[in-house]
Amino acid sequence: MPTRTQVGVIGSAVLAPRNPERASLEEAQHAATHAALRDAGLTIEDIDGIVVAGCDQLDGRAITIMMSSGSVGGVGRDIMSTPSSAEHAFVLGALRVRSGMYRTQLIMAWSPLEVDDVSATQRLGTDPYFHRPLPLDDLSSHALQANALEARVPGLREAAVAVTEKNRRQGSRAYPDYSPAPLQSKLIAGGRMLRWPITEGMVAPPAYALVALVIADGDFIAERKIADPAWVRGMGWATEPGFLGDRDLATLPSLRSATEQAYREAGIDLQRPQFDLAEVADATPYQELVALEGLGLCPRSQWVEASRRGDFAAGGRTPVNLSGGALSFNPVYCTGLMRIREAANQVRGCAGTHQQPKVRTAVAHGASGFAMQYNTVVVFGREPLEQVQ
Amino acid sequence: MKTPRVGIIGIGQSDYKPRRADANYPELVREAVKLALNDCKLGLDDMEAVVYSLAPDALLGIGNAERLGVDAVGARNKRFMRINTGGSTGISSLAAAHSHIAAGACDVALVAGADKVGECGDSQTILNKIWDTTYERPLPLGTITMLAMSAVRQMHKYGMTEEDMARIVVKNREHAALNPHAHLRERTSIEEVMNSRMISWPVKLFDCCPQSSGGCAMVLASEDYIRRNKLEAVWITGVAHSSESYFIGDRMGIGYTADHADAQALGEACHRAYRMAGVTDPVAQIDVAELYSPFSNTEYHAIEAAGLAKLGTSHKLLKDEGWFKLGGRVPVNPSGGVLCANPIAITAMVRVAEVALQVWGRAGGHQVKGARRGIASGNGGDHQFFGAMVVEA
Numbered sequence: 001m002p003t004r005t006q007v008g009v010i011g012s013a014v015l016a017p018r019n020p021e022r023a024s025l026e027e028a029q030h031a032a033t034h035a036a037l038r039d040a041g042l043t044i045e046d047i048d049g050i051v052v053a054g055c056d057q058l059d060g061r062a063i064t065i066m067m068s069s070g071s072v073g074g075v076g077r078d079i080m081s082t083p084s085s086a087e088h089a090f091v092l093g094a095l096r097v098r099s100g101m102y103r104t105q106l107i108m109a110w111s112p113l114e115v116d117d118v119s120a121t122q123r124l125g126t127d128p129y130f131h132r133p134l135p136l137d138d139l140s141s142h143a144l145q146a147n148a149l150e151a152r153v154p155g156l157r158e159a160a161v162a163v164t165e166k167n168r169r170q171g172s173r174a175y176p177d178y179s180p181a182p183l184q185s186k187l188i189a190g191g192r193m194l195r196w197p198i199t200e201g202m203v204a205p206p207a208y209a210l211v212a213l214v215i216a217d218g219d220f221i222a223e224r225k226i227a228d229p230a231w232v233r234g235m236g237w238a239t240e241p242g243f244l245g246d247r248d249l250a251t252l253p254s255l256r257s258a259t260e261q262a263y264r265e266a267g268i269d270l271q272r273p274q275f276d277l278a279e280v281a282d283a284t285p286y287q288e289l290v291a292l293e294g295l296g297l298c299p300r301s302q303w304v305e306a307s308r309r310g311d312f313a314a315g316g317r318t319p320v321n322l323s324g325g326a327l328s329f330n331p332v333y334c335t336g337l338m339r340i341r342e343a344a345n346q347v348r349g350c351a352g353t354h355q356q357p358k359v360r361t362a363v364a365h366g367a368s369g370f371a372m373q374y375n376t377v378v379v380f381g382r383e384p385l386e387q388v389q
Numbered sequence: 390m391k392t393p394r395v396g397i398i399g400i401g402q403s404d405y406k407p408r409r410a411d412a413n414y415p416e417l418v419r420e421a422v423k424l425a426l427n428d429c430k431l432g433l434d435d436m437e438a439v440v441y442s443l444a445p446d447a448l449l450g451i452g453n454a455e456r457l458g459v460d461a462v463g464a465r466n467k468r469f470m471r472i473n474t475g476g477s478t479g480i481s482s483l484a485a486a487h488s489h490i491a492a493g494a495c496d497v498a499l500v501a502g503a504d505k506v507g508e509c510g511d512s513q514t515i516l517n518k519i520w521d522t523t524y525e526r527p528l529p530l531g532t533i534t535m536l537a538m539s540a541v542r543q544m545h546k547y548g549m550t551e552e553d554m555a556r557i558v559v560k561n562r563e564h565a566a567l568n569p570h571a572h573l574r575e576r577t578s579i580e581e582v583m584n585s586r587m588i589s590w591p592v593k594l595f596d597c598c599p600q601s602s603g604g605c606a607m608v609l610a611s612e613d614y615i616r617r618n619k620l621e622a623v624w625i626t627g628v629a630h631s632s633e634s635y636f637i638g639d640r641m642g643i644g645y646t647a648d649h650a651d652a653q654a655l656g657e658a659c660h661r662a663y664r665m666a667g668v669t670d671p672v673a674q675i676d677v678a679e680l681y682s683p684f685s686n687t688e689y690h691a692i693e694a695a696g697l698a699k700l701g702t703s704h705k706l707l708k709d710e711g712w713f714k715l716g717g718r719v720p721v722n723p724s725g726g727v728l729c730a731n732p733i734a735i736t737a738m739v740r741v742a743e744v745a746l747q748v749w750g751r752a753g754g755h756q757v758k759g760a761r762r763g764i765a766s767g768n769g770g771d772h773q774f775f776g777a778m779v780v781e782a
Contacts, residue, residue: 004493049630057452062445062518063475066770069635075646076657078630079774080481084441084455084471092470092485098492100392101628101665125452235494239469242456257466369456374469 006218006384007097008229009344011040016178016209016331025059025112028210029071032108036212039350041226044073047214048102051080053089053109055333057121060114072108086211087336087366087376091237093215103220110210111333118206118332125370127243138283138332139203141244141370143195146286148249150197155304156289157197161189162307163285164202164327170314171324174354179328180204198284202327209331211338218384230347230362234268234379236261244370255294255365255375262363262377263296266385270296275318275379276359277346279339281367282325291365292320295377314356322346322354336366340378347380392665395490396615396622397745397780399429399608405572405601405730407507414449415461417503421604421735422462425499429608429620433463436608437495441471442482442502444734444769447518448509462501462606468494475519475769476681477630478502479605479738480776484628486609496614503604504734512600512733519771525637532683533597535637535771537589540686542641542650544591547701549689551591555582556707557685558595558728560714565725567715567754572601572730582685591686598683598731605735607742623749627666627764627779631657637771652687655766655775656694662764663696666779671696676760677720677747679740681768683727688713692721695764695777715755723747723755737767741778748782 013035017023023031037043050072054064061067065081068074080096082088086109093105115121122137134140150156165188171179188201221229236258240247263270273296280291289307292298297318298306306312312320321327323342326335343364345351360382368374401424403409409417426432439462441455451457455471462469468489474481479502486498506512513531520526528534543549559579565571577595585594615622631654633647634640640649647653659671668674678695682688692703697719698712706712713721722728724743727736744763746752752760760782767776 055453056446060522062447062515063473063770065473066475066519066635066773067521069632069770069773070639074632075634076631076654078658079474079632080485080630081473082470082485083446083473084453084469088470092488095485095488095492095494098494099488100491101488121452124446124450125456127457128451237468237470238466239459239464241465242459246460254466261468369453373456373459 005098005100006386007094007215007232008218008221009213009348010216010221010226010229011036011042011214012341012345013039013212014209014341016207020113020208025110026067026071029068029108029110032210032212033072033106036106036214040214042214046104047073047077047106048104049078049096050074050106051082051089051093053082053086055083057124058115058333059112072106085336085368085374086334087340087368088237090213090337090340090378091235091376094232094235097215097217104214104216106212106214108210108212109334109337111208111331113206113208138370139195139198142284142287143198144244145249145371146197146284149286149290152250153300153303159289159303159307160202160285161185163288164188166313167282167321167325167327170322170354171328174323175329179324202284204327204330207329207331209334211334211341213341228348230344230380231384232378233381233385234262234266237376240373249371252290252294252372252375255291258375258377259295262379266379268379273297275361275363277319277322277356278363279321279323279342280365281336281339281372282321282327283335285327287367287372288320295363295365319356322356336368336376339366340364343380347382392491394612395487395625396610396612397607397625398610398615398620398622399425399431400742400745401425401428401606402570402739402742403603404570405603405732407572407599407601409505409602414454414503414505415458417505417604418458418501419461421503421606422499422501425606425608431608435497436463436499438468438489438498439464440482440486440498440500441469442479442500442735442738443471444473444475444478445515447515448504448506448512448733462499474774476733477737477767477769477774477776479735480741480765480767480778481630483607483738483741483778484630484776487625487628490609490611496611498609499606500609500738501606502735502738504732505602506600506731506733507602521636530637533592534589536684536687537592539649540591543686543689546650549686549704551583552579553704553708554591554596554685555579557688558582561722561725561728564715564723564755565729568724571725572599592684596685598727601730601732603732605738605742607738623745624781625778626781627662629658629661629665630774630776633773635773650690651700652690652694652775655691655768658775658777659695659764659766662777662779668779672719675719675762675764677723677744677757677763679722679724679726679743679765681727681737681740681766683731685728688721691766695766715757720757723752723757737776740765740767741780744780748780
């Protein structure tokens with residue numbers, strides 16, 4: 001088998017404008033691009049191609065990625081867009097570098113808050129005949145998934161509350177400017193019910209943010225003497241069917257498929273995966289638990305016990321969402337790419353106040369769509385795959 | 390690292406029509422997938438990844454409508470992503486699938502999509518929403534007015550006339566009459582085009598593409614897979630994209646970044662694709678071209694951007710020497726092109742499909758004799774995103 005081109009994350013940025021009315025989305029894109037390039041020590045002239053992801057409905061524009069032409073440095077460059085999800089932008093960028101046709105890629109996704117009603121916008125994503133009158137938005141779909149899981153796993157609610165409490169505690173340490181204050185278990189469980197069984201404390205309100213990453217191939221990284229990249233050792237992505245009625249919402253076979261792709265590529269034992277940490281989808285705490293199972297880190301039979309023991313808290317067996325996850329900061333459309341960035345930065349050793357010491361491997365998981373329709377898994381390491389093998 | 394070769398092994402196209410009341414959106418996608426799989430004699434289980442080709446959601450009235458197409462393309466639990474670069478989405482989706490295979494992520498990838506533009510209500514009202522909310526949307530811009538301004542500039546800069554524009558329509562309708570998939574297949578004359586209703590001067594009704602419904606799917610595979618399974622294939626030897634600015638105002642007036650008469654970024658995309666394919670003299674080395682041209686005038690600057698004529702000369706070469714007709718020096722849009730069928734989400738994929746059929750020798754009545762190498766292009770956004778692909782036998 002020919003040697004595979006190695007891909008590393010060498011720069012990143014998150015921008016969460018505090019006064020969005022004073023800066024247009026294009027200006028924010030421009031600022032995020034510059035910040036990511038600065039972090040990578042590159043200029044736009046070093047970038048061969050760009051993959052962006054935006055959501056037309058949230059942005060209030062048809063073909064929203066058009067506006068990014070100038071602001072992300074796309075004029076005269078190759079811009080591609082994956083509106084299916086922000087995570088897919090990372091996957092496509094990495095594939096483009098691996099193909100040998102590009103040495104570098106800039107990847108960006110954004111999630112503005114300019115629409116009057118996020119829920120109504122999400123309802124446009126349902127088929128017009130069967131589901132749209134329900135009404136079904138992202139949160140309703142996540143709640144249906146939580147219901148299906150609660151019906152199968154005794155004591156699950158206790159684990160969901162513990163996950164929420166953990167992530168909000170971790171989020172308030174990692175990003176005190178963005179994240180809400182920690183919340184006691186009692187207040188999480190007994191809070192206002194949004195969509196049963198999801199309480200107000202179990203989700204973070206939608207936020208405005210942009211996330212950008214810079215990736216490059218191994219030769220470029222060596223030539224530029226770029227220190228401490230996060231090497232992509234494995235990637236997997238897969239989808240569930242579109243109609244919720246066609247799915248068993250208590251299972252997530254597409255995540256299993258994505259995990260198998262990523263672990264096989266990374267040479268990781270599917271039965272006994274080991275990572276220094278994980279960043280996983282957690283639009284609700286139930287998502288984090290189902291993600292841990294899909295990634296082979298914790299079967300559902302152990303969710304309650306593992307949560308009680310703090311296996312996935314800072315200092316536990318495998319810390320999960322040290323960033324606080326989407327439960328602490330929720331730029332709706334970008335959360336998957338945020339998880340990928342967080343895991344990469346932990347491996348690069350630049351995660352900031354929530355940096356875990358001696359991180360050598362990390363796994364990121366992003367989910368998008370109703371009840372986690374799309375699942376993407378990325379395995380990062382301090383060394384490229386070839387050296388490990 | 391040398392990029393591994395990627396082949397096209399299956400092609401499926403609907404017959405493009407103004408409406409398809411007999412098929413809903415996912416059914417239309419499925420129709421094309423079935424045709425493409427039959428073409429390469431493979432099944433859905435053989436597809437390891439799916440790249441979904443879907444342009445603005447607003448044309449379908451469903452947000453992220455690709456989610457509803459997952460089962461239509463057999464993608465359940467498989468690698469799946471959607472691409473959208475506006476009108477160039479189809480060629481961009483093929484480029485993404487090319488990356489999947491060239492990167493070694495999989496050996497076989499399905500690219501599929503469909504559109505129902507004729508059933509969206511008023512596409513120009515929807516397409517007005519692609520522009521900036523503050524500066525250009527209120528003008529009001531549409532894709533017709535946008536490219537009518539380009540035509541005015543072409544007339545001023547190169548002396549192109551309304552009759553020259555009509556000549557493209559006559560040529561493409563002549564070609565489409567030979568293509569059973571085309572939407573507009575009736576032959577026409579310069580007089581008829583000139584007498585058609587004025588839409589946005591100098592663009593008349595017959596200078597415009599139709600609003601079409603239909604699907605297209607293609608199967609791509611690695612060279613290793615093709616050899617191992619002894620499959621027939623044609624090869625993608627060049628692939629590239631480039632972009633212009635978002636604001637139309639940046640392409641005209643004092644200090645413009647690119648001249649709105651031309652297709653500068655399309656030229657960059659074609660040049661990069663040629664470089665990858667080793668093409669140094671397009672006129673001599675390209676046998677056939679399918680160039681995305683939704684309005685008659687834009688075919689001229691697409692021909693020039695593809696290096697098939699010098700800047701500002703293509704209208705004369707068609708008028709005086711018939712260069713771009715079937716039987717001419719370099720036939721352009723032998724399928725009838727976008728002027729004769731425009732199901733937006735897949736229109737640029739159809740350009741590649743048609744070039745592939747040509748170099749395969751399977752184009753039927755509109756076959757260019759002896760075609761071995763061709764170029765296809767796609768335009769998206771506000772004449773902003775451009776893709777190019779060289780396909781060889």
